[in-house]
Structure formats: structure tokens, C-alpha cells
Amino acid sequence: MRSDDIRETFLRFFEDRGHVRVPSMPLVPQDPTLLFTNSGMVQFKDVFLGVGMRPYRRAVDVQKCMRVAGKHNDLEDVGRDGYHHTFFEMLGNWSFGDYYKREAIAWAWELLTQVWGLPPERLWATCFEDEYGEIPRDDEAAEIWLRQPGFDPSHVLFFGRKENFWEMAEVGPCGPDSEIHIDRGPGFCDRQHEPGHVCRVNGGCARFLELWNLVFIQYNRTGPTTLEPLPAKHVDTGMGFERLVAVLQGARDNYGTDLFLPLMDRVQELTGQSAAERERDVVAYRVIADHGRAAAFLVADGVVPGNEGRGYVLRMVVRRAARFGRKLGLVRPFLAEVTDVVVDRMGRAYPELVQHRRFIREVVTAEEERFARTLESGLLRLEELVASARAEGRTALRGEDVFRLYDTYGFPKEMTLDVAREAGLEVDWEGFEREMERQRARARARSVFAAAHVPSSLQALVERGVRTEFVGYRRLRASATVVALLRDGAGVESAGPGDAVEVVLDRTPFYAEAGGQVGDTGWLASASVRFEVQDTQRPVGEVVVHRGVVQEGTLRVGQWVRAEVDALRRREIMRHHTATHLLHKALREVLGEHARQAGSLVAPDRLRFDFLHLQPLTREQLDQVERRVNEKVLEALPVRVDFLPYERARQLGAMALFDEKYGEVVRMVSVADYSRELCGGTHLRNTSEVGLFRIVQETGVAAGVRRIEAVAGWAAYRWARTQAELLEAAAQKLRASPEEVPGRVDRLLQQLRELHRQVDALQKGVGAAELERVLERAQDVEGVRVVSARFDGLSEDALRAIGDRLRDRLRSGAVVLGSASDGRVALVAMVTKDLTDRLRAADLIRPVAELVGGRGGGRPELAHAGGRDPQRLDEALERVPEFVRRLLERGA
DSSP, rough: OOHHHHHHHHHHHHHHOEEOOOOOSSSSOOOOOSSSSGGGGGHHHHHHHHHHOOOOOEEEEEEEEEOOSTTOOOGGTTSSSOOSSSSEEEEEEEEESSOOOOHHHHHHHHHIIIIIOOGGGEEEHHHHHOTTTTTTOHHHHHHHHHTTTOOOOEEEEOOOOOHHHEEEESSSSEEEEEEEEEEOGGGGGGOOTTTOOOOOSSSSSSEEEEEEEEEEEEEEETTTTTTEEEEEEEEEEEEEHHHHHHHHHHOGGGGGSSTTHHHHHHHHHHHHHHHHHHTTTHHHHHHHHHHHHHHHHHHHHOOOSSSHHHHHHHHHHHHHHHHHHHHHTSSSSSSHEEEHHHHHTTTTTTTHHHHTTHHHHHHHHHHHHHHHHHHHHHHHHHHHHHHHHHHHHOOOHHHHHHHHHHHHHHHOOHHHHHHHHHHHOOOHHHHHHHHHHHHHHHHHTTEEEEEEOHHHHHHHHHHOOEEEEEEOTTOOOEEEEEEEEETTEEESSOOOOOOEOOOOOOOSSSSSBBBTTTOOOOOEEOOSSSSEEEEEEEETTTEEEEEEEEEEEEEEEEOOOEEOOOHHHHHHHHHHHHHHHHHHHHHHHHHHHTTOEEEEEEEESEEEEEEEEEOOOOOOHHHHHHHHHHHHTTTTTTTEEEEHHHHHHHHTBBBTTTTTTOOOEEEEEEEETEEEEEEEEEOOOOOGGOEEEEEEEEEETTTTTEEEEEEEHHHHHHHHHHHHHHHHHHHHHHHGGGGGHHHHHHHHHHHHHHHHHHHHHHHHOHHHHHHHHHHHEEEEETTTEEEEEEOTOHHHHHHHHHHHHHHHSSSSSSEEEEETTTEEEEEEEEEGGGGGGTOOHHHHHHHHHHTTTEEEEOOEEEEEEEEEEEEEEEEEETTTTHHHHHHHHHOO
8 A cells, every 4th residue: 555545545534534634734833842843733732722723623634743853863863773764744633622532542443454454453552550540540441442343352551651641741731642552573573682571562672563642631730740620622643654654565664665665766776786785775775765855845844954943953964864875975966866756756745845846956955065065174174183182192082072073064973983093093982972962952952842931811811712803904993892901911900101011902903913014003092091002912812912001091901992003004014014925926936936935024114024045136136026026016906805715725826834823714815816825914905005115135044044125115215215315425425426426436446456456466575585584594493494484564365475485485394474463463384295294284383373362273285373462473483493393203
């Protein structure tokens, strides 16, 4: 049975039983406490916490997941066995206060035994029994298992909290779970040669495999020893797709299924290896297949390589795959060939792969090329570490240095070991592992699954069913009642003049900050009170808070007020929001479909738009984008809002943002047939109301993420006026017309460059007589001619030019030159090639640099350094022969 068919069978089975098929959420979760979506329940976490709702009570999904750190997975484990992965899929069916244990267990048994045909006699079920006797034993689940047709009564087992009790956090929803295990037979045991080992469920060997976990959420933990029954009971199930496919396809492990074999086959085609060689190098094949899948899905979901967070994980994944590729002889970028197979195999289930195939190829190839350059830099740094160890008389490279090389440069530790051994050095692997464990701890801390803090007063409002109706799409004034007042997070009954409070209304025309659009400002007023709204937020559920200060009178809970939005400010926000949609579409037209939103700010005076793209935009591309937006403004296109099912909106081509959560019915904003986006923000009725659009700046904010800052409407007019005034001022200073300014500036720059060239020539053009005087002072040290000299006021380039001439005249020897300027020191050291086996420039420059309060490094033939103490430059240069002698003696 093909993996695609297994996935679809699962979804249809539960659809036929009243479940709504819910699309997988992206690997980049909306939850700020998570690095990645790491389980199926992430997108339903708010429901279980009681702060969110869904328009359905039964759901089924296949969730994309990513785990790279934690007690179950570390990046370095992937490939060492047949079941560790970075990217994986999780099958799940869910009940939100609907069905419970009876249906969940019966359906699981039916699907496994009757639909997929697994032998009942090989299946086992575990249930909860508290080893501390504080929580009731789950006899209910056990009895339901015994009623399943063909179930062996001896196959119900009870385990304690570690195995069979699920908790979200230290407090909150929790409950017993029931796991389904399959006995794969004695041949699958990987511990049969260990004395005393007995194969059993939860016995630590591969014979018994956990297939499915059914979690029954029936309690709310309020303290370390207190549980309260939940008013509504939920079901949360999870089944690892990769191991299910391995079982149904009869594979020895996950990598022997059609999820991975086509990828590994492609790698074999690229290497030209035989079947025996492939088996010998199976770890490398597994790593490349797993990491190729992870890279494809991460890029498709908007992650690009970087130096921190999600981008750092993607960078490590690609570089680890590239490193294992090098072990197979693949020294040129190859991973795009693997991601293409991922797209071909999984694109039907995940259309985003197909949509972004080209961008995925570009990103992984660019990162592989960057890694190749990094290897060169890493080798230079490693040479410096080796030289430093030798100079200090150490027999091993420090573990923290080797880890930094691995972590910062992505330099393979195996290559570090090879270079160290060639130099006769060991590696402090214990120190390396200490640093690695610290890194893992940091990664685990970033991926902790914790609930965001919500003030208890606001949580209480949600639990009371309080919600604020938003009426501000079409009107900016509304009558409302004050439902609650909060000061410093605590509820109060009234607030007087000067009090800063948060006001909760039963209905409001104020837009609460969301989707990048800032919150509205304005006033709440009645005959006796006036409250200035300075910001509007929606911190939890559907409760909107209006933050501000009481200007007049006393504001009380239960009071009627007239809520009025600052109309002019809202109008400018709408101009910038509609312009943002036009900009997003124009970028995708000019750059490609990969140029998706990665963040935004929509304010009354500007917009900021982050998007995925690997290179800075050219002037021509920026002009094309700006022109395209203004064309659509001048075409006066109608802006329309529709409410429709999520899947229908996606079929119409509506853009959905990865960091937003959507229900079954969504709000689609369309600009004629030009642009469609799912958006809850406020917009104009016609693009002509934007007025004018100007791009102010384009910059990079992270690797693979660019940012455009722009202005629209009156803000664009003010910006254009300022630019015109600046140009007029520049023209007056240059005594030219505005049209003549560019040409006049070009001529001045040309004159400046010529002056710089003349100064540089004077600096480098030290006369032959001066060089002769320097050479006459050369000293012989152990058969090596050594020259040191000082030339103040020269740049490092000028010093190097003089050094080149001195080295050429010496033919064999060492040169160290120094220069002091503006309180800084520049140093250059050179060693002729015939001497580098005895003396290295990088080693020579270090003690010289240390004397002037600096540090340096470089290659065996050329090294550079800087310093902060010009007062000691003469002393440092005088001691050069002494340093040369020490290095020669140490080398001997």
C-alpha cells in the first residue's frame, strides 16, 4: 500500500465518521513559545486551554512536524538508526467535547484491523494505573479494549504516569492515555544478545513498536497534587506516519519505505555507487534523505537559512546533508536534486512544495555554496588553532575552540580531527561535548511547549463567555456598554481623571492590532465622561481592550458610551494596508511566487513589508515594483470583501500567511482579479484612494529575508515634498539647477577619487633610497634575513605594497612593518615561501601584535594585525628578530 494511499485512507475513514478534514498548519507555528510545530496538537492548543474555539467538534488531520532537539531527538542522532527523523508527519483525530473513549478506541481498532488488515493477535494496548495511587486507574479504557472483536484479553497492560498520563504543562488540561503497540516478531529485537533482556511492551527494544497514542483529556491540573474534572472531555490522538507506513509496507525500518527509498535511489544515481557501497554508507544515505525532506518543507513554509532560530536549524540541516554528501564524493551542490524528488513524491499531499519548487532549489543550492566557502574559512581558522596550540606547548585542541569552529563555521568535527592528527595533536572531545550539551539545553529551552501568560482577570472574562463584537469595518462610531475595566491587569469598578486603564466593551468600531495593522485610536464619550483611546488590542479570545486615559469624568462598569475612531488616522492606515496588498502581488510578479510575506507593519504614516528573497533588489526591479503598484492605483480597481470557506478561498488563489490562524470560514480581500489575500484588516473601497505610492528603502533583515519600507497617500506626498526640498537645497549649494545636480556631483566625486589616487601613490611610492636604508638594517637570525621598519600614517594596503617590494628584494627572509595613525596601529608580516616550513607569518605577527594591544592572524606567507597602543610600536618592531629566533628554535 503506497504511503499516499495510507494517508488518504486515514483522512477519509474519519471524514466518514463526521470529522472535518483540517489542513496541516505550517511548520512555523503562530505559538511564540515554539520553535517549530512539533506535534499534531499545536494548532488546537488554544481549544484545550479554553481560550479558543472551532466551528466543528470533530477534526482529522495529517500534521507536518519538525523536531531537532529534546529528549526524543537530536540532529546528530538522525541517520544512526532507522527511526530518528527531523521532519515527520503525525496523523490525528480529535474530539472537542464530543465523543470519548468508547468511540476513539473502537475506531482505532477498526481502522487498524479491518481496514489496514493488521493481525489482532499482534496488537497490544496499554492503559493508565497511577503508581502513587492518587489518580483513579483507567479501567474504563481497559474494559472498552476487551470488548473489541478479536482482541486478546491478555494484551491489556497497565503502566504509570511516565508512559500513560499526558500533561500539557505543570498546570492545565491533562488525562490518561492508551497506547497501541504492535509485536513485529523476535527478528526485530535489537537487544537479543544482551544478557537478561526480555522482549515486552515498553521493554526498550524494537520488537514492540508503539503505533498510536489515544489521549483522553478529562482533568484540569490546578496544582502539584490536585486534579479537577473538566466540564467537557476531549480526545487527542497521534500516530507517527513514518512508522505506520513501515509496518504496513513490511519494511525493516522507516527508511525502507516509499517515503525515503526514492530519495536514496536518487542519491545513489548521483554517486554511481553499487548496492554494496550504498549499504556500507547507509548512514549518509539516511541523513541526506531525511534532511532533504526537512529542507524542502522548511523552505516551502517560509524558513530561510540564518544564524539563529529556525533559520539556524535549516542551515545546520542543509550543511549536515552536504557534509555527508562529501563523504560519498558529492563535492558540488547536489541537495536540490533530492528536494526535487521530495516535491515529486509529496507535492500532491502538500501543494506548497510544488508552488515553491524553484525557490527551494535556489535556497538549498545557495546554502551549499555558502558552506563550501565556509569550509575554506574554517580551514584557515583551524590552522590558527593548531599554530596557537603549538606555540603554547599544548598537545590538544581545546574543546570549546573546536565546538566554536563546528557551531559558527559549520566545520565538520571529523575534518577537525583529521587536521589535528596530521599536526600531531589530539582533540579535547570532553570539552566539545560540554559545549554541545549547553547548545542542546538552549535549543530545548527555545522549544518548550508552554502556555502564554494571560492576566487572570481577562481569562475570567473569557470563561464567562464575554466577547467584543467588532462593527468597525463599515462604520467608525457605535454605541456600547462598558463590560469591564482593568488597571494593571486587575479588574476595577471605576476610573477617574488621569487614570490609565483598559476598557472592555460589548461592541466596538475600534480595530484591534492584528496581522501587522496597528490598533485604532479615538475616544469613548458620554454626557459625563471622556476617555482617550491610545491603542486597541485583543490579548485573548474575542475580548478587545481599549487602552488609554480618562480625560474627564468617571468611567464605570455598565456605563453606556459612544465609541468613536479617529477617522483621519484610520483612513491613512487603510491606504497603507491596501497598498501593502498591491505591493505583495507586485513583488511576486517581478521576483517570482517565492516572494511571500515574512512580516509586516501597517501604520498611518508608513508601511514595512518583509518578504522572502535571496538577493537585494536591483534598481530596475524596485522601479518595476513601484510602477506596478501605482499602475493599479491609477486603474481605480474595486476592493471587495467576501466571507467564504477556507478551502474555496485557497482554490481561488487567495494568499494565506503562515503566521496566521484561520477558521473554516475566512475573510478574503480581493483587488478586482489582481490580488486575493485572506485578511482581517481594514481596507479602502477602491485602489484610487491610495493616491500615491513610493518605495523609501529596501534592505536585508536576515539571510533570505528582504524588507521594503514605503509610504502611501498623504505620507507619500510629504515624503516627495521633503525629497524635492532636499534636492533644491543641494542645487543651491552646488550653484546648479536641480537637473544639473547629478552631473555636478559626478564631477566632484571624480575629482575626489583623483585626489585619493594621488595621496595613495605618494604613500606607496617610498623611494628606492629609503628601501635601501631599511634593507641595510636587515639582521641575520639563524640564517634567516629579518627586516622590520616603521612607516607612520600609511594604510594597511600601503604597508603591504612596501612589504612586497622589500620581500622581492630579500628573495628569502621575513618582513614586519608597522604604522601608527590616529591612535591605532597597523601591522603586516611576510615570510618568503621557501621558509614557511620553518617560520609562518601568522605565528610571527601574534607576539608583535600583543605588545601593541592587538591581535592578528593570516596565512603562512602573509599576516595582518591591528593594535591600540602606538607608544609600544617601536619596542614591538625592535623585538621582531627575537620573536623570529624563538619560533625557529621551537620549530627545530
